[in-house]
Amino acid sequence: MKNKTPLVIMEQTVMILVFAFAAAVCMQIFVCSDKLTRHNQQRDNAIIMAQNTAEMLKSSDKKIEHPIYYDGNWQPIAETQNADYQLAVIYTESDNPKLWTAEIKVYGSDNELLFELPVAGQRWEVSAVG
Helix, strand or coil, X not given: CCCCHHHHHHXXXXXXXXXXXXXXXXXXXXXHHHHHHHHHHHHHHHHHHHHHHHHHHHHCCCCCCCCEEECCCCCEECCCCCCCEEEEEEEECCCCCCEEEEEEEEEXXXXXXXXXXXXXXXXXXXXXXX
């Protein structure tokens, strides 16, 4: 009877390699999933900020002339160097003199456009007169 020890060792080695390969693939999937989750969370927060800004613009006669900078927790900050996010309102010409139009854009720290929202509202000075 021959000794079967080399076959058992080879079988164990192949099983370890297969499990190591499967573990490496699973780790890659978890890393990609984490990146996707972080990006989606940033985009969701950008959507909320853009919607809040749109509602504020519609309900008041104030204009936002300069970008608003936010830190990593979406709290407004004054300095631009430490900003993780930037919200800018770009006003456009409207064909109707009673309406104003703008586009709200939210950028990430690497100037990646996270979200943009077109918005329009009624001009307060025109609506108050007639």
